Amino acid sequence: MKTSKFISSKWMVLGLVLVLGTIAPLAEARAFFVFGDSLVDSGNNNYLATTARADAPPYGIDYPTRRATGRFSNGLNIPDIISEQIGQSEPPLPYLSPELTGQRLLVGANFASAGIGVLNDTGIQFLNIIRMFRQLDYFEEYQHRVSALIGAQETRRLVNRALVLITVGGNDFVNNYYLVPFSARSRQFALPDYVKYVISEYKKLLKRLYKLGARRVLVTGTGPLGCVPAELAMHGTNGGCSAELQRAAALYNPQLVQMLKQLNREIGKTVFIAVNTQQSHMDFVSNPQAYGFTTSKVACCGQGPYNGLGLCTGVSNLCPNRDLYAFWDPFHPSEKANRILVQQIMTGSTNYMTPMNLSTIMALD
Ligand SMILES: *[C@@H]1O[C@H](CO)[C@@H](O)[C@H](O)[C@H]1NC(C)=O
Ligand SMILES: *[C@@H]1O[C@H](CO)[C@@H](O)[C@H](O)[C@H]1NC(C)=O
Secondary structure (H helix, E strand, C coil): CHHHHHHHHHHHHHHHHHHHHHHHHHHHHCCEEEEECCCCCCCHHHHCCECCCCCCCCCCCCCCCCCCCCCCCCCCCHHHHHHHHCCCCCCCCECCCCCCCHHHHHHEEECCCCCCCCCCCCCHHHECCCCHHHHHHHHHHHHHHHHHHHCHHHHHHHHHHCEEEEECCHHHHHHHHCCCCCCHHHHHCCHHHHHHHHHHHHHHHHHHHHHCCCCCEEEECCCCHHHCHHHHHHHCCCCCCCHHHHHHHHHHHHHHHHHHHHHHHHHCCCCEEEECHHHHHHHHHHCHHHHCCCECCCCCEEECHHHCECCCCCCCEECCCHHHECECCCCCECHHHHHHHHHHHHHCCCCCEECCCHHHHHHHC
C-alpha cells in the first residue's frame, strides 16, 4: 500500500514535470499585444501631453509597487491579469516606455491610450493621445524593431502566434456622440446610423490588424455604458442607468459580434473572438453581492453623487476597501472586478465568449 502510494505520487510528480516541461517554453514564447483605450492603457499616456492620465495617487494604491503607473485601476488592469493567466512572467510594457528594448520587446507591447475611440475625432478634448490608426502604425514600427533583433521570419512567427487584445468603442459614445448635447456627431447621425458607421470604421482597423499579422484577437464589446457611476451621476434617471447610453450599448454590441463573425468568414479562420463585456459586467451590476461587492453603483474614488463626478484625485473621497467596489473610479472597474471579467474571458461559456473562451484558444495553439 505504502509503496504503491509512493510510486503513484512519484509518477504524478514526473507527469507534472513533463507537462510543465512541454508547456513552459510555449507559454514563454507567446507574446501579448494590447490596443485600445483607458480600460487597457498601462501607461502610454504618462509620456504624452494629455489630460487623460492616471499617473498620480490614489491610482495604483493596490498595485504591487503601491505607485500610480498610468493604469486606470486601484491595482492591476485587464491586460495585467490576462498576461498573468497566459503564463507570462511580466505584462507587456507600454510602447512609449523607454524600458521597452531588447529582450523585453519579445514579451509583446501595449499600444493602448486612454481617451481614444474608433473614430479620430473621439477624445479630441484630451489633446495628445494615440489614436487607433497611430497605434497600428506603432505596431508596424514595433515589428521593424523586433526584426532588427531576431530577423523578419522569426518576427512574423512571434506576431502570428501572439495573443492580441483590443478594447475600444466606449469612448465613441461617452467622449464623442454623448459628450455634449447636440454634439457634431449627434447632429450628423441618428444613433442607429452612427453605430453602423463606428462598426464599419472598426472593421477597417481590424482588417489592418490582420494584415499586420495578428491571428488571435480578443475584441471586447462595451460594458453597460449607461450604468457606470459617472453616467448615473450625470445622466441617470431616478438612480437608474442612463437610458440613452444603454440604448447605444444595446445597438452596438450585437452588431460588433456580427461584424467579427463576418470578418472570420471572409478570412476563413477564427481570428477574432468576441468578448461579451456587457454580459459579464451586467452580472455584477445587477447582483453585486453575488460577486462580493457591497455596491456596483458608487465608485470607490470620486466625488458627488455615486462618487461619479469629475476625476479621481488626491482630494477625492476614497473607500478603505477597494475589493468591495465594482467601480474604482467613475468609469473604470476595480482590480477585483477586472479579475471577474478576465475569469469569464478564460473560462466563460458562449454567452460570454464567441465562439470560444481563452482557455480553449490556449489549448488549440
Ligand atoms: C484617421 O486619421 C488617419 C490619418 O489621418 C486616416 O488615415 C484615417 O482614415 C482616419 N480614420 C477615420 C475613421 O477617419
Ligand atoms: C470554456 O472553458 C471551459 C474550461 O475551463 C470549458 O469547459 C468550456 O467548454 C469552454 N467553453 C467554450 C464555449 O469554449
